[in-house]
Structure formats: structure tokens, C-alpha cells
Amino acid sequence: MKDVDHMADQQIWLVTGAGRGLGVDIARAALAAGHAVVATARRPASIVAALGRHDDLLTVPLDVTDEGSVADAVRAGVERFGRLDVVVNNAGSFHAGFFEEMDAGDFRAQIETTLFGPVAVTRAALPQMRAQRSGLVVTISSTAGIAAEGEFLTAYAASKFGVEGFMEGLAPEIAPFGIRTMILEPGFFRTELLTPQSTRFAEPSIADYADRSEATTAAWRGMDGRQGGDPARLAQALVHLAALPEPPARFAAGADAIQTFERKAATLLAQAVAHRDLSGSLAHDDADLDGRAAAPAVAPYRRGMKIVVTSRSGSPDDQVRQELEAVDQALRQSFSGFDPDVIVPEVERSFAQLAVQPSPADVLAYARAIGDRADFELVID
Ligand SMILES: NC(=O)c1ccc[n+]([C@@H]2O[C@H](COP(=O)([O-])OP(=O)(O)OC[C@H]3O[C@@H](n4cnc5c(N)ncnc54)[C@H](OP(=O)(O)O)[C@@H]3O)[C@@H](O)[C@H]2O)c1
Numbered sequence: 001m002k003d004v005d006h007m008a009d010q011q012i013w014l015v016t017g018a019g020r021g022l023g024v025d026i027a028r029a030a031l032a033a034g035h036a037v038v039a040t041a042r043r044p045a046s047i048v049a050a051l052g053r054h055d056d057l058l059t060v061p062l063d064v065t066d067e068g069s070v071a072d073a074v075r076a077g078v079e080r081f082g083r084l085d086v087v088v089n090n091a092g093s094f095h096a097g098f099f100e101e102m103d104a105g106d107f108r109a110q111i112e113t114t115l116f117g118p119v120a121v122t123r124a125a126l127p128q129m130r131a132q133r134s135g136l137v138v139t140i141s142s143t144a145g146i147a148a149e150g151e152f153l154t155a156y157a158a159s160k161f162g163v164e165g166f167m168e169g170l171a172p173e174i175a176p177f178g179i180r181t182m183i184l185e186p187g188f189f190r191t192e193l194l195t196p197q198s199t200r201f202a203e204p205s206i207a208d209y210a211d212r213s214e215a216t217t218a219a220w221r222g223m224d225g226r227q228g229g230d231p232a233r234l235a236q237a238l239v240h241l242a243a244l245p246e247p248p249a250r251f252a253a254g255a256d257a258i259q260t261f262e263r264k265a266a267t268l269l270a271q272a273v274a275h276r277d278l279s280g281s282l283a284h285d286d287a288d289l290d291g292r293a294a295a296p297a298v299a300p301y302r303r304g305m306k307i308v309v310t311s312r313s314g315s316p317d318d319q320v321r322q323e324l325e326a327v328d329q330a331l332r333q334s335f336s337g338f339d340p341d342v343i344v345p346e347v348e349r350s351f352a353q354l355a356v357q358p359s360p361a362d363v364l365a366y367a368r369a370i371g372d373r374a375d376f377e378l379v380i381d
Contacts, residue, residue: 011242012081014038014074016064016121017091019046021191021198022140025235026088027051033239035086038077064091064117067124074124083132086242087125089118089139089163094193096152096220097202098209106200110155115162122166126174135179136242139167143187143260147267151216152201171249182247184238187256189229194220229254 013030017023019041027039027047031054039047040062047059058080062073078084095102095110118139129135144153145160164183171181192198199220204213234253241247252258272279 011035011085013086015088022231023090024050025231029235094199099154102202107155114159133178138182147264187254188227190227194224
């Protein structure tokens with residue numbers, strides 16, 4: 001049975017790379033939920049082979065590296081369904097290898113597909129979303145967009161880190177038009193990404209790398225077909241998230257992804273304060289304490305100061321509160337001077353808040369770290 005009973009709830013999706021892999025599952029899950037899908041692929045026949053035919057399915061050719069085909073596909077989708085609610089930048093490839101052995105053209109090809117591809121698709125979709133004053137731009141990034149852990153990842157991680165910055169930077173620009181962004185961060189999912197159709201290994205060419213090159217290639221190849229993540233479940237999760245009134249800006253997809261987030265968050269927090277005196281001593285003498293002369297985000301520390309961290313969305317739901325508490329927990333572990341007992345998670349009125357009674361000077365670093373997060377706001381009493 002379809003989840004969508006009313007036309008008013010039906011979303012119009014556009015998915016790139018919908019002829020193979022995760023894109024097929026996303027298109028299938030969206031259709032199963034009663035949405036309409038503009039499914040795109042370099043070879044549209046692959047979509048029909050994977051999904052069959054459906055009243056609410058439009059198949060369109062789209063190569064994310066070809067801006068003309070991107071514009072044509074978006075136009076065709078809007079012509080057919082009249083609007084565009086969810087765009088999923090899914091198409092991807094993996095150019096693997098040691099940086100020194102990777103052909104410069106292959107490095108660029110990775111960026112073309114997994115960074116400039118989403119840029120082109122998003123550029124083509126935004127005018128329609130802006131006109132309708134709503135929309136959600138989803139980009140399938142990767143845990144490699146959070147942390148480049150392991151070998152062979154330079155080009156792939158560069159593109160995925162790039163797309164994270166693109167999405168984060170875009171979010172505040174389009175929020176006034178009712179358009180949101182969501183970055184999905186899969187760990188390892190059992191798709192065709194590690195097959196020869198999607199992964200291209202650099203030719204070994206440097207003796208110094210020979211042993212590691214052989215072992216690392218074998219390790220990546222050995223993972224094909226053995227990834228833990230189920231793309232059908234991820235696709236269903238995405239359909240669920242995209243229907244929320246407030247979809248998350250970032251979603252850790254898989255238990256391995258959660259671990260990557262946690263490791264990276266801990267590393268960053270440790271790095272932030274590892275040379276705190278030196279880091280904090282780089283401002284002009286006439287600058288504010290936090291090093292930003294204009295519009296300082298954090299007032300100077302004073303005794304008895306109260307910091308209230310508020311969800312920008314103003315949503316009081318448990319998820320927001322849990323997230324705040326998790327951030328608070330992580331930060332407290334990183335700043336040695338905090339006494340856990342004086343930090344009180346609380347919900348006041350319709351806002352999720354954490355009230356912090358500062359004692360050590362660490363509170364400024366805490367405030368900066370949390371205040372730099374796009375989705376939270378700092379109020380200092
Ligand atoms: N699977 C994982 O473990 C994993 C983990 C993290 C992130 N991701 C990301 O998830 C996304 C989907 O990948 P997947 O795992 O489903 O891999 P996949 O099974 O290899 O599918 C890749 C898809 O991208 C399409 N594609 C490649 N280049 C394209 C282009 N220039 N224009 C249009 N379509 C293109 C492919 O279509 P063709 O048939 O035309 O080649 C295919 O449909 C990618 O962005 C990937 O980086 C996957």
C-alpha cells in the first residue's frame with residue numbers, strides 16, 4: 001500500500017544515477033511511498049530495466065558532467081510534473097589510488113563527477129525551487145566527506161569534502177526561500193560502487209608504493225559485495241527524512257558512519273585546543289577576544305556568565321534535544337575544566353536549550369565550538 005494518500009503529500013523527486021546502485025533503491029522507495037520520480041541516468045534504458053514502467057516515473061537521460069543534459073532533464077521533469085520537491089545528487093564513481101600514482105586527469109574526473117556534478121544539478125534545480133518557495137536538495141556524500149581515513153582516498157575525499165562545503169555554504173543562502181539541504185553520509189553500502197564499472201584504480205607506477213599498492217587494491221576489491229549497509233534500507237530512511245517538516249542538515253548513514261562522525265568530532269575538538277594559547281594569540285591587539293574584530297560571536301568570558309545554546313530551528317522535539325546533549329557531552333569531554341554537574345540540559349518553552357554555568361576559562365572555547373555550528377545559536381546572559 002502506498003504511504004501517500006493525498007496529492008498534497010506527494011513529492012516530486014529527481015534522482016541522478018538511477019540506473020544502478022543506490023539511485024535505483026532511492027527511486028524505488030520514493031515510488032513505493034507514493035511520490036513521483038524523475039529518474040535520470042546516462043543510459044535511461046538501465047532505469048527501465050531496473051524499475052520497469054510506472055505512471056509516476058519519468059526516465060530522462062542525464063550525465064552529471066554534461067550541463068546541457070542536466071538542464072534538459074530538470075526542464076523535462078518540471079514540464080511533466082509541474083514542480084520539483086526533492087533533488088537527490090546521487091551519481092558517483094570512485095577513482096582510487098595513491099595520489100602520486102593517480103593520473104591528473106583521473107583526479108579531475110572524480111571532482112567533475114562527485115563535486116561539479118551536484119553543483120550543476122543543484123544550479124539547474126534551484127530556480128524552480130525558488131519560484132515555488134520550497135524544496136530539498138539532498139547530496140549523497142560519504143563518510144569520506146567527513147574524514148579521509150585510509151589509503152587511496154585523496155581524489156574521492158577531496159570531491160566529497162568539497163560537496164560538504166558546497167551544501168553547507170548553500171544552506172543559509174537558500175533558506176529564506178524555504179529550500180533546505182541535506183547531506184547524507186553513507187558508510188559502506190553493498191552497491192556496485194566497488195565494481196569495475198564504478199571504481200577505477202590508478203596504474204601502479206612508483207616502486208616505493210608497490211607493496212602497499214598491491215595490498216590496498218586487494219583490500220578494496222575484497223570489500224566488493226561484502227559491505228554491511230543495505231541500500232534499500234538507506235533509501236527508505238531517505239524517503240522518511242525527506243518527508244519530515246525539518247529534515248536534518250546531515251545524516252550519518254550506518255553504524256560505521258556514526259563512528260566516523262564521533263572520531264572526527266573528537267579529533268577536531270582535540271585539535272582545536274591542542275595549541276590553545278598559540279591559536280588564541282593571533283589577533284590584532286585591538287580585536288575582540290575571540291579573534292574576530294567584526295561582530296564577535298562570543299562575548300568575553302566573565303564570571304557568572306550564562307550561555308544558552310538554542311536550536312535555530314526552534315523545534316522542541318526530542319531529536320534536537322538529543323543532538324544538543326550529544327554535542328554538549330562531546331565538548332565537555334574535550335574541555336578538561338568542566339564539571340559535568342553544572343551543565344543542565346533543559347527544555348524551556350518551545351526551545352531545546354542547554355544552560356551552562358561557566359566556571360573555567362574553557363567556556364569560551366566551548367562557546368566558540370558550539371557557536372560555529374550552523375544549526376545552533378548562542379545567547380549570552
Ligand atoms: N556504496 C557505498 O558504500 C557508498 C558509500 C559512500 C558514498 N556513496 C555514494 O553513493 C552514491 C551512489 O553510489 P552507489 O554506491 O550507488 O554506486 P554505484 O552502484 O556504482 O552507482 C553509481 C551510479 O552513478 C552513476 N553515474 C556515474 N557517473 C555518472 C555520470 N557522470 N552521470 C550520471 N550518472 C553517473 C552510475 O551510472 P552508470 O550506470 O551510467 O555508470 C550509477 O548509476 C555515490 O555518490 C557514492 O559516492 C556510496
